[in-house]
Amino acid sequence: MDSVIFDLSQTSLREVNQFLHHGANGNPIKIINPDGAHNIAVGLHSPITVEIAGHVGYYAAGMNQLANVTIDGNAGTGVAENMMSGRVHVKGFASVSAGASAQGGLLVIDGNASLRCGISLKGGDIVVGGSVGSFSAFMAQAGRIVICGDAGDAIGDSLYEAVIYIRGNVKSLGADAQFEPMSDSDYQAVGELLAKAGFSHDSKDFKRIASAKRLYHWNADANQDY
Amino acid sequence: MNHSESSQSLSLEESAGYDRRILNYIQNAAAHGLYEIRGLGAKRRLPHFDDLVFLGSSLSRYPLEGYREKCTTKTILGTRYAKKPIELEMPITIAGMSFGSLSANVKEAIGLAATEAGTSTTTGDGGMTSEERLSSKTLIYQCLPSRYGFNPDDVRKADAIEIVIGQGAKPGGAGMLLGQKVNPRVAEMRTLPEGIDQRSACRHPDWTGPDDLTIKIQELRELTDWEKPIYVKIGASRTFNDVKLAVHAGADVIVVDGMQGGTAATQSVFIEHVGIPTLAAVRLAVEALEELDMKGKVQLIVSGGIRTGADVAKALAMGADAVSIGQAILMALGCNSETYIQNGTHHSAIADYNALGTAPGYCHHCHTGQCPVGVTTQDAMLEKRLEPHVGARRVKNYLQTLNMELTTIARACGKQNVHHLEREDLVALTIEAAAMARLPLAGTNWIPGWQTGSSF
Amino acid sequence: MCGIVGLLVKKPELRKSLGEMMVPMLIGMSDRGSDSAGLAIFTDLLDESHRKYSLYSGDKEFNWSELLYKFQSHFEGDTEIDSQGNHAIVISNADPNSVKQWLKHHYPHLYLLSTGRAIDLYKDTGTPQQVSDRYHFKSLKGSHLVGHTRMATESAVTAAHAHPFTAGEDFCLVHNGSLSNPHEIRRKLEPRGIQFETDNDTEAACRFLEWRMREGDDLENALQRGFEELDGFYTFLMGTVDKLALVRDSFACKPAIVAETDDYVAIASEFRSLAHLPDINHAQLYEPAPEELYVWTV
Numbered sequence: 017m018d019s020v021i022f023d024l025s026q027t028s029l030r031e032v033n034q035f036l037h038h039g040a041n042g043n044p045i046k047i048i049n050p051d052g053a054h055n056i057a058v059g060l061h062s063p064i065t066v067e068i069a070g071h072v073g074y075y076a077a078g079m080n081q082l083a084n085v086t087i088d089g090n091a092g093t094g095v096a097e098n099m100m101s102g103r104v105h106v107k108g109f110a111s112v113s114a115g116a117s118a119q120g121g122l123l124v125i126d127g128n129a130s131l132r133c134g135i136s137l138k139g140g141d142i143v144v145g146g147s148v149g150s151f152s153a154f155m156a157q158a159g160r161i162v163i164c165g166d167a168g169d170a171i172g173d174s175l176y177e178a179v180i181y182i183r184g185n186v187k188s189l190g191a192d193a194q195f196e197p198m199s200d201s202d203y204q205a206v207g208e209l210l211a212k213a214g215f216s217h218d219s220k221d222f223k224r225i226a227s228a229k230r231l232y233h234w235n236a237d238a239n240q241d242y
Numbered sequence: 243m244n245h246s247e248s249s250q251s252l253s254l255e256e257s258a259g260y261d262r263r264i265l266n267y268i269q270n271a272a273a274h275g276l277y278e279i280r281g282l283g284a285k286r287r288l289p290h291f292d293d294l295v296f297l298g299s300s301l302s303r304y305p306l307e308g309y310r311e312k313c314t315t316k317t318i319l320g321t322r323y324a325k326k327p328i329e330l331e332m333p334i335t336i337a338g339m340s341f342g343s344l345s346a347n348v349k350e351a352i353g354l355a356a357t358e359a360g361t362s363t364t365t366g367d368g369g370m371t372s373e374e375r376l377s378s379k380t381l382i383y384q385c386l387p388s389r390y391g392f393n394p395d396d397v398r399k400a401d402a403i404e405i406v407i408g409q410g411a412k413p414g415g416a417g418m419l420l421g422q423k424v425n426p427r428v429a430e431m432r433t434l435p436e437g438i439d440q441r442s443a444c445r446h447p448d449w450t451g452p453d454d455l456t457i458k459i460q461e462l463r464e465l466t467d468w469e470k471p472i473y474v475k476i477g478a479s480r481t482f483n484d485v486k487l488a489v490h491a492g493a494d495v496i497v498v499d500g501m502q503g504g505t506a507a508t509q510s511v512f513i514e515h516v517g518i519p520t521l522a523a524v525r526l527a528v529e530a531l532e533e534l535d536m537k538g539k540v541q542l543i544v545s546g547g548i549r550t551g552a553d554v555a556k557a558l559a560m561g562a563d564a565v566s567i568g569q570a571i572l573m574a575l576g577c578n579s580e581t582y583i584q585n586g587t588h589h590s591a592i593a594d595y596n597a598l599g600t601a602p603g604y605c606h607h608c609h610t611g612q613c614p615v616g617v618t619t620q621d622a623m624l625e626k627r628l629e630p631h632v633g634a635r636r637v638k639n640y641l642q643t644l645n646m647e648l649t650t651i652a653r654a655c656g657k658q659n660v661h662h663l664e665r666e667d668l669v670a671l672t673i674e675a676a677a678m679a680r681l682p683l684a685g686t687n688w689i690p691g692w693q694t695g696s697s698f
Numbered sequence: 699m700c701g702i703v704g705l706l707v708k709k710p711e712l713r714k715s716l717g718e719m720m721v722p723m724l725i726g727m728s729d730r731g732s733d734s735a736g737l738a739i740f741t742d743l744l745d746e747s748h749r750k751y752s753l754y755s756g757d758k759e760f761n762w763s764e765l766l767y768k769f770q771s772h773f774e775g776d777t778e779i780d781s782q783g784n785h786a787i788v789i790s791n792a793d794p795n796s797v798k799q800w801l802k803h804h805y806p807h808l809y810l811l812s813t814g815r816a817i818d819l820y821k822d823t824g825t826p827q828q829v830s831d832r833y834h835f836k837s838l839k840g841s842h843l844v845g846h847t848r849m850a851t852e853s854a855v856t857a858a859h860a861h862p863f864t865a866g867e868d869f870c871l872v873h874n875g876s877l878s879n880p881h882e883i884r885r886k887l888e889p890r891g892i893q894f895e896t897d898n899d900t901e902a903a904c905r906f907l908e909w910r911m912r913e914g915d916d917l918e919n920a921l922q923r924g925f926e927e928l929d930g931f932y933t934f935l936m937g938t939v940d941k942l943a944l945v946r947d948s949f950a951c952k953p954a955i956v957a958e959t960d961d962y963v964a965i966a967s968e969f970r971s972l973a974h975l976p977d978i979n980h981a982q983l984y985e986p987a988p989e990e991l992y993v994w995t996v
Contacts, residue, residue: 033464052969054457059394059465071969075448075461079394083559088801089342090983092969093457093953100393111985112950113448117389130985131950135447136389138433150988155443157433169948177435193950232419232438234276450931450951451876453700453849453967455731490849 017043019067022058025049033058036083052092057085060102060143077104080121096123099140112149115142118159124213131168134161137178143213153180154190162209164217175227183204183221194228246362277511279418281608281618282569283411283504283547288519290502290547291556293675294668295684297612298654306653313649314659317564319541320471320494325496327471328380328402330564331360332645333660334554337499337545337568338384338404338475340366342419342428343506343608344572345625346373348617351633352571353377358634360438364404364566367417367442369431370396377630382473385462388417388442390432394465401600402495402519403462404473405455407446407484410503410520410546412512413477417442420507423611425620459492473497478523478546485530485542495541498527502547504569506618507609520546520557522678524672526563529680537561551647558648559663561678574640575633576615578602582627591615591627700849700861700874701727702954704841704935704965706942706994716845717838719975723964724826724835724845730846730874731989734860735829736821738870739843740936740996744815747791748869751801752811752819755784762786765805767861772800785833787818794867809858809895814868816840816939841996844937846872859898865908867938872902874967875932875952883928903928907936918991921945925989935965940996948975950988957981963994 020043022032025072035059044065054073057066060083068076071089080099083137087095090108106114109127116132118140125133125142127197131149135143137156147165154170156178166184173190180193181202189195198206206219256262270278299305315489320327320437336356341349343366350373356363362380365371369391375381383400385392397403408414419428419440429436459472474488475497482574488496500520505513524544533539544557545566548669556567569577581588581604591602600608608618616627652660655667669684670676678688704722707716716739724735744750762781765828766788770777773792780787790797794813801810812819818840820833826847828835846861862870877883880902884894892905910920917936927949933952936943944965946954957964957972959981966972975981986992 029464033468037467051973052971054970055464057460059397059463061394071973073458073968074454078461079397079465081394090969097448098389100391100395108983109985111953111955116447117392119393131988132447136443138389150948154447161596165394174441176433177439184778197551232435234439453874454953456729487849 019046020050021043021046023048024051024053029053029055032056036060036064036066049090054092057083060085063102067108071108080104087094090127091125095125096121099123109146114144115140118142122209122212128165134159134178137161141209143209143215145213145215147184153178153193156180160205160209162206162213162222164210164215172225172227174231175225177227180207180225181222182215182225183223186225189225192228192231193225196224196226198222199225206234245524256697277509279420279507279609280510280606281506281508282513282606283502284514284517285606286514288502288547289520289521289672289674289678290392291521291553293521293672294556294670294681296555296559296655296667297650298651299656303656305656306658312658313653313654315645315649317661319543319564320473321472321496322540323468323492324402324471324494325467325469326401328382330362330363331382332641333558333562333564333648334359334548334644335361335382335543335564335566336363336571337404337503337566338364338366338382338409339376339568339572340368340417340419340506341371342366342368342423342620343618345562345616345619345628346371346427347625347628347630348572348575348633349374350377350630351575351628352637353381354630354634355637355641358638359645361641362401364669365400366426368397371431372445374397382474383636386417386442387446388432389447390434390442393404397462397465397470400470401474402471403466404475404497405446405458405462405493407498407545408476408477409475409505410499410501410517410523411478411505412508413479413517414444415508415512415516416444418505418507418609419526420609422610423609423620426621427501430692432631452491455488456492471495473543475499477503478518478526481523481526482530485527486534486585487529489534489536493540495543495563496527496531496651497543497545498523498617499566500524500544502546505608506574519678520548521675524560524562525678525680531561538563551644554644554648554653555651555660555663556668558660559667562663565659571637571640572617574637575617575628577613577617578605579615582615583632584627584629589627649685700872701730701847701967701971702870702874702933702935702961702965703727703845703971704873704937704942704944704969705845706855706996707961708963709961712842714839716840716843716904717835719964720838720845721830721836722866722974723966723971724830724847726973727847727967728826730967731849732825733850734821734823734828734848734857735846736819736848736862736872736927737829737833737838737843737845738807738812738817738819738862738864739838739840740816740868740937740939741840742816743939744789746815748789749791749794749797749813749815750787750818751797751813752817753786753788753801754809754811754821754857756807756809756974758807760784760786760808768804769800773797775816778797782834783832784822785820786975811842812864812870813866814939817864817868817937818872819862819864820986821846821862822857828863841940842937842942842994843944843972844870844872844935856896859896861900862937863898863904865904866911867913870937871900871904871907872935873903873932874954875947877928877930877931877932879929882913903932903934912952917993921991931985933967942994944992945990946986948988951964954986955983956986956992957983 050070060077061081072091078084096104097116099121115123117136119138128146133148133152137159139158150168157176170190172193343637357379364382449492471494473495474493502516541563544562591614777790861872877899880899883902
């Protein structure tokens with residue numbers, strides 16, 4: 017199938033996004049010369065395939081539904097933020113708040129992700145080939161984050177029901193986050209996510225971090241800091 | 243049994259600093275080791291719209307005949323960039339209050355009332371319910387730091403989007419819903435385990451600061467193909483700077499919520515001691531817009547303690563384009579009423595208030611989820627005490643009353659359009675109000691803190 | 699709030715194109731700030747006895763030739779002036795302290811933007827495009843520079859409040875973010891003889907570093923102390939006579955990205971600013987980690 021090509025240095029972002037919202041008919045779409053523009057492919061809601069040939073700015077593929085978006089470069093703040101379903105693949109590195117508040121779908125980052133990766137996650141899955149920055153999975157409520165590299169400070173701070181699987185080192189755990197033993201279903205989940213992301217690590221190398229659930233209810237005696 | 247010989251008269255000298263309220267506070271802190279959490283807004287006396295009065299027409303100005311001479315209340319919000327601005331029949335809207343803090347019946351009642359009155363309602367920290375979207379003709383969808391339930395399908399269903407930086411009850415704070423109100427439906431909408439004490443984030447997860455807000459606003463515009471207005475809601479503190487920054491960031495409408503603004507659950511220390519009064523906030527917001535020459539291009543909605551038609555009129559005269567009401571809508575539904583209406587009759591709720599340790603007229607126990615009149619509850623039995631159609635009629639009546647009072651005042655000041663009310667129609671009754679509102683003290687041309695003689 | 703840019707060329711033959719490379723970077727940050735813009739550029743080092751002074755007269759017409767004449771009458775030695783509109787650079791081998799005193803006394807309304815042997819500083823209200831055009835940024839030459847576009851948060855929109863801020867000689871700072879305790883910092887520093895010109899939070903950070911370096915800290919130690927005492931969100935980009943330095947607070951909420959090739963190091967708040975630099979497709983791109991000091995030397 018021939019790709020429909022948009023050149024962002026010639027066509028306005030608004031036109032491109034409107035086409036992606038209303039005009040796409042099944043051919044894959046390629047966007048060239050993104051040059052760090054913000055809000056590329058925001059709000060897609062059909063199972064189309066989009067390739068962005070270069071680096072993107074903030075919120076690329078924000079609130080993605082059903083679409084398959086590949087970013088052949090680095091992503092700025094909030095890539096795939098609030099994604100509902102579908103797949104977003106960043107081949108380079110991702111800046112802060114990658115996958116923030118995502119409710120579904122799969123975000124794959126081949127390189128590193130910066131701080132607050134998966135912040136406020138609500139059911140989406142994130143797989144990071146490299147390492148993640150501090151405060152990742154902050155207040156993550158549901159979903160899974162697989163980290164093939166290391167994590168910075170305060171990983172999983174104020175975690176709810178989301179689960180983190182990490183292969184490398186953790187600089188420090190966040191409040192209420194704890195290491196837990198891996199079960200068979202954990203190994204299976206990690207294996208499936210790695211396969212979907214195209215990484216070949218052994219799931220046996222991963223450790224599980226989840227919420228200790230001590231912050232679920234206010235408790236004066238526990239000297240909780242609210 | 244021994245009786246004292248003379249009847250002892252008690253010597254009761256209360257301390258102003260250590261009065262019963264403070265004693266109660268200290269004793270509770272000692273007993274529980276946790277701050278008090280409650281609902282509603284600041285309860286203490288503050289300089290407010292009551293401290294302003296209108297200069298009705300006399301010889302130098304001519305009034306309009308009530309009822310016969312038209313005084314229009316049509317209001318349009320979001321003209322700056324959106325293809326489809328919000329068009330309302332009155333400049334009185336209903337503020338964001340979450341499903342979760344309120345029951346689904348209440349959300350439906352409010353929606354029905356607003357549709358009939360020709361105005362808008364706003365979702366809250368719990369996301370959009372189908373009841374509200376179906377019942378409310380014009381629905382503003384909030385985008386909050388928590389992002390509970392926030393999804394692009396609801397964004398597309400909404401008529402406008404309101405990015406919430408904060409609310410007047412707790413500028414700098416975050417949403418809160420105690421476990422007793424996190425029932426299965428609420429928990430599912432918020433992606434949380436049932437029954438836990440919910441604490442929201444206080445910053446947005448994917449932007450901090452007005453430079454990034456600019457890009458976030460653009461994202462929402464791209465998502466909606468530039469159709470829907472984007473509101474930015476701010477709890478009043480450094481209002482002058484905040485409004486200017488919101489304009490620079492690209493907001494179509496700015497909502498400023500003063501410290502009297504309500505909440506369903508917040509630490510009382512936050513409610514009473516953080517944020518500035520609505521009176522001061524309105525003036526600061528208007529000055530900011532005027533300095534940027536954006537008055538009328540970016541619309542201003544003011545909230546926090548709007549209760550009467552006079553409040554609405556005064557907010558408009560000071561420069562707001564519309565007001566937003568939260569607490570008083572709940573009171574119209576029955577909050578703090580002695581009775582609730584079920585199956586066509588009034589039933590006393592007094593015993594239920596007492597069981598909570600309070601009484602009608604004093605209650606602020608929204609956080610308990612045991613609202614005796616079925617408003618701020620998720621309890622299956624209690625929520626039946628608010629029947630949507632009954633509630634809808636009461637809220638519609640209330641809105642109608644406010645609107646009529648607004649036009650009465652406007653006509654008295656000689657205006658054919660309520661948006662023609664201006665600050666020169668007002669004077670202040672107290673020095674604090676004069677200073678905060680930057681209006682002259684009645685009978686003088688003195689504005690405390692400003693040069694005299696320049697207020698004409 | 700703001701956009702920041704920084705550029706350092708590694709090869710001497712690129713110095714003549716420093717300004718030309720930078721202008722699109724600065725204009726690329728216009729969305730982040732369009733109230734005012736500023737730039738500090740480091741050029742060939744003057745000899746030990748000479749200093750140059752960047753001066754700014756605001757929105758007033760200014761008679762620079764009259765200033766030159768009076769200056770030459772007062773101070774011996776050689777003096778040159780290069781003026782354009784409301785901005786001028788005076789080069790002199792007079793004693794710097796005497797020069798500063800003299801300027802303060804005779805021209806109290808004139809802003810002394812910078813002092814040093816290498817630094818030239820420009821800042822003014824207007825969009826980045828307007829400020830660039832006004833001072834011909836395209837034709838500037840030098841080894842490295844620090845630039846800024848401003849969306850004012852708490853203090854006023856005036857040139858004085860624009861960035862970069864300077865301290866001492868050949869040191870400047872730009873800031874993206876918002877400090878939450880600038881007034882306390884100011885109240886701490888003023889009794890120690892540090893003078894403030896504005897109520898801008900960035901100036902508080904700049905004067906804090908000035909104080910620490912005056913007390914003998916090197917930049918690294920000064921910034922380490924800053925992590926403890928300065929509160930809020932910040933990305934700082936600093937320029938010294940032969941270095942660019944960058945640091946982000948521990949939250950790293952304000953963005954920054956670095957592009958490095960064999961020819962240059964470029965820094966900006968967003969990649970958009972760097973997208974048109976030569977050979978950007980082969981540059982090494984990375985985001986600076988929080989609480990780490992990155993230093994590039996000419």
